[in-house]
Amino acid sequence: MKFLLLGPLSIRLNACEVHVSAPRQRVVMAALLFNANRVISVDRIAEYVWDGAPPPSAAATIRTYVMRLRQSLGEIASARILTRAPGYLLELGEHESDLGQFTAHRRRAAELAERGDLEGSSAELAEALALWREEPLADIPSQTLRDVEGRYLQELRLQTMELRFDTELALLRHAEVVPELVRLVRKHPLREALVGKLMLALFRSGRQSEALDLYRRTRVLLVEQLGTEPSADLREVHRRILSVHDRPRTPGPQERPAPARAAAPAPTPAAARERSRWPSPAQLPSVPLPLSARSGALARLQHFLTTGSMPAGMVATAVVTGRGGVGKSALALHVAHAVRGSSVHGQLYADLGGAARPLTARAVLPRFLADLGVPRDEIPEEASERESLYRSLTAGRRLLVVLDNASSTAQVRPLIPGSGGSRLLVTSRRRLADLDGAHTLQLGPLDEAGSLELLGSIVGPARVGAEPQAARTVLTVCAGLPLAIRIAGTRLLERPHWSIGYFARRLTEAPRLLDELHAGDLGVRPCLDADHAGLRRTAPAGVDPAEVFTALGAAGASSVSAGRVAVMFGCSEEQAEEALDALVEANLLGAPAGGRYRLDALLGAYAHERAQAVAVQQHDHPYMRAG
Numbered sequence: 001m002k003f004l005l006l007g008p009l010s011i012r013l014n015a016c017e018v019h020v021s022a023p024r025q026r027v028v029m030a031a032l033l034f035n036a037n038r039v040i041s042v043d044r045i046a047e048y049v050w051d052g053a054p055p056p057s058a059a060a061t062i063r064t065y066v067m068r069l070r071q072s073l074g075e076i077a078s079a080r081i082l083t084r085a086p087g088y089l090l091e092l093g094e095h096e097s098d099l100g101q102f103t104a105h106r107r108r109a110a111e112l113a114e115r116g117d118l119e120g121s122s123a124e125l126a127e128a129l130a131l132w133r134e135e136p137l138a139d140i141p142s143q144t145l146r147d148v149e150g151r152y153l154q155e156l157r158l159q160t161m162e163l164r165f166d167t168e169l170a171l172l173r174h175a176e177v178v179p180e181l182v183r184l185v186r187k188h189p190l191r192e193a194l195v196g197k198l199m200l201a202l203f204r205s206g207r208q209s210e211a212l213d214l215y216r217r218t219r220v221l222l223v224e225q226l227g228t229e230p231s232a233d234l235r236e237v238h239r240r241i242l243s244v245h246d247r248p249r250t251p252g253p254q255e256r257p258a259p260a261r262a263a264a265p266a267p268t269p270a271a272a273r274e275r276s277r278w279p280s281p282a283q284l285p286s287v288p289l290p291l292s293a294r295s296g297a298l299a300r301l302q303h304f305l306t307t308g309s310m311p312a313g314m315v316a317t318a319v320v321t322g323r324g325g326v327g328k329s330a331l332a333l334h335v336a337h338a339v340r341g342s343s344v345h346g347q348l349y350a351d352l353g354g355a356a357r358p359l360t361a362r363a364v365l366p367r368f369l370a371d372l373g374v375p376r377d378e379i380p381e382e383a384s385e386r387e388s389l390y391r392s393l394t395a396g397r398r399l400l401v402v403l404d405n406a407s408s409t410a411q412v413r414p415l416i417p418g419s420g421g422s423r424l425l426v427t428s429r430r431r432l433a434d435l436d437g438a439h440t441l442q443l444g445p446l447d448e449a450g451s452l453e454l455l456g457s458i459v460g461p462a463r464v465g466a467e468p469q470a471a472r473t474v475l476t477v478c479a480g481l482p483l484a485i486r487i488a489g490t491r492l493l494e495r496p497h498w499s500i501g502y503f504a505r506r507l508t509e510a511p512r513l514l515d516e517l518h519a520g521d522l523g524v525r526p527c528l529d530a531d532h533a534g535l536r537r538t539a540p541a542g543v544d545p546a547e548v549f550t551a552l553g554a555a556g557a558s559s560v561s562a563g564r565v566a567v568m569f570g571c572s573e574e575q576a577e578e579a580l581d582a583l584v585e586a587n588l589l590g591a592p593a594g595g596r597y598r599l600d601a602l603l604g605a606y607a608h609e610r611a612q613a614v615a616v617q618q619h620d621h622p623y624m625r626a627g
Contacts, residue, residue: 001076003033003097006153007133009140013074020072023141024049028065030140032081032090033097034149037303038439041087048145094307098131103307105131106160107342109167110398110421114344118167125164132157158184158191165197174204185214189221192230196237203241211241280346281371284402287333289457291482293450294331297441301335304439305400305423306342314437315416317424321431322443323587324527325483328427329404331443336402336425343400343423348372350415354429355407355534361414365390368415383414391418398422407534409435429531429587445480445600448472454482458489463500470501477507478517479600483524490519513605528588528606535586542575545582549589550614552599553607559598 004010009026011018020026027049031040042062046054049062066088070078080091094100105128112121137150161184168177181198188194195218202211215238219230230238290298301318318335320328340347348368353359365386369379372393380386394401395418406412406428412435416424426432431440446454455471456464464471478484492503510516514525535545548565565576580597583589588607590598599607 001096005033006098006131006136008138018073025065025069026140027142027145029069030145032088036090036092037300039084039087039089048142051142051144102128102131118171122164122167125160128160162193169200174201177201178205192234196234199237208241279373281348282346283349284333284336284347287330290334291450291453293446293453297331298334301441302338305339315419315422315424317438319426319428319432319438319440320443321428321440324429324531325481325524326443326445327482328443332402332425332427336400343398345397345399347400349402351404352406352411354405354530356530358407358411361411364415387414394418394422446482451475451480451485454485455489459492467500470504473504474500474507477601479602484517484602487517487519487522524602531587543569543571543579545579548579549583549607550611553611558604559596561596
């Protein structure tokens with residue numbers, strides 16, 4: 001089975017082509033392929049199918065299109081299209097699509113280049129480019145898809161061509177690449193990276209006057225069309241040609257040609273000038289044993305971080321999000337350790353402190369720069385200079401940067417490494433929707449099987465097996481939250497004389513449940529406090545989400561509808577829904593199902609505590625006592 005995207009959409013099964021004739025079904029198929037092994041929402045598919053103006057019936061129509069696609073593909077291929085909230089997922093092996101093969105060739109080319117095998121790297125890049133047939137998406141009737149994914153593919157192809165040209169220039173094949181570079185520069189006259197490579201190839205082929213004339217013509221175009229001077233990189237190529245310090249020579253029999261570096265501006269600090277002496281940091285903390293219940297999420301993140309590629313100027317970024325204590329950090333670190341082999345220049349790690357004690361980039365960058373080899377006395381004082389130096393040091397390298405417990409995109413942006421082969425992995429209780437191009441994984445509570453596995457790994461499977469019903473009661477109270485389950489297991493492990501049934505009764509009968517879920521420096525309440533502290537307030541005319549949460553606690557509610565909150569607060573349903581959605585965003589309420597928002601046992605207990613605290617404050621207020 002083979003899915004082809006690098007040209008007209010084509011699906012081949014057992015050497016026969018499967019024809020998807022319906023135009024909108026082809027749009028759906030292309031959208032699934034571009035998001036292979038990732039869930040794409042029905043809403044996003046609808047944006048592609050109807051070019052940003054989907055009808056009210058879009059969701060139902062998309063379901064019909066997917067059903068017909070499955071019928072067209074046949075039993076074996078159709079089984080790859082899985083229904084996964086909030087949309088669909090196409091399971092695809094790397095070798096089963098030309099885009100996957102293209103990515104694999106690029107990855108192998110990078111690995112060979114790191115080992116100094118430039119011949120092998122060039123061959124891999126040539127094989128990658130040979131997979132392109134015609135203009136991708138030309139037969140897909142979706143301007144939105146062409147604008148988003150088509151431009152991405154075009155940029156990816158140009159980047160790969162530029163990598164191959166760099167390798168060919170490093171192998172001193174200057175004259176061989178001139179014709180192709182001339183053709184590409186005519187097609188992309190303002191793409192300065194290509195212009196610089198052509199200037200270098202011309203000069204090293206003995207055509208210095210043509211190289212200088214190309215620079216003059218490019219400068220005129222840039223000034224006339226964009227109102228800007230050539231970039232520092234292109235000016236450096238021009239300067240080096242003028243100074244005639246870059247004349248080629250034939251390497252000796254024992255020498256390997258060094259990669260061309262004409263387009264690389266030199267960072268100013270001494271450590272940045274000596275790239276070969278940079279240390280390779282290895283800062284990843286250790287993690288507990290992985291859970292089989294998280295294996296799917298781990299595999300998806302690992303696949304994205306090892307195979308994902310981004311347009312020029314962007315870094316492949318993954319965000320793991322979810323409520324406090326759900327296991328975001330553990331999952332992220334398991335993934336980080338799993339992909340260490342592909343981050344050959346090291347791994348940087350920082351705990352950004354969350355909303356309670358946020359750590360700014362200004363505090364993190366000096367440590368990162370020092371870890372990358374910059375002497376402390378050469379680290380700039382100005383924040384903007386630190387950020388520029390950090391991007392310069394990380395550009396072109398293959399680092400993994402892990403930012404744990406981020407509370408906002410503003411914390412993350414200055415710590416994004418320079419463009420190239422680096423990867424960024426972030427955990428946050430917030431979705432960080434304004435972090436451009438990020439691949440987001442929403443981590444939910446463990447199911448019953450995963451919860452039993454975790455509890456058994458702490459207290460022993462035999463102890464759980466001896467009291468299965470009591471264990472399930474404990475886990476129901478813990479609501480699938482790994483932090484709560486670990487605390488429960490720790491308390492049982494510390495007290496071997498307790499039966500699980502006794503502990504279950506303590507949990508279900510406790511006047512303050514969260515007091516029971518506390519062991520050493522671990523507690524569920526601090527996580528919930530942090531979520532409550534970060535609660536987004538609505539507009540003054542709306543309903544305060546914190547007041548809604550308190551009211552739910554006072555009523556002992558386990559679920560509520562927007563209509564009920566509207567009655568409670570005398571507001572419109574829209575205002576009630578806005579407040580409830582703010583609670584969902586803060587992880588203090590479950591996402592609505594069937595029109596109702598739910599509180600699990602932990603959220604219910606915390607809401608009750610908040611209600612009691614508010615009641616005490618009101619009772620102790622002097623005006624209240626006077627009345």
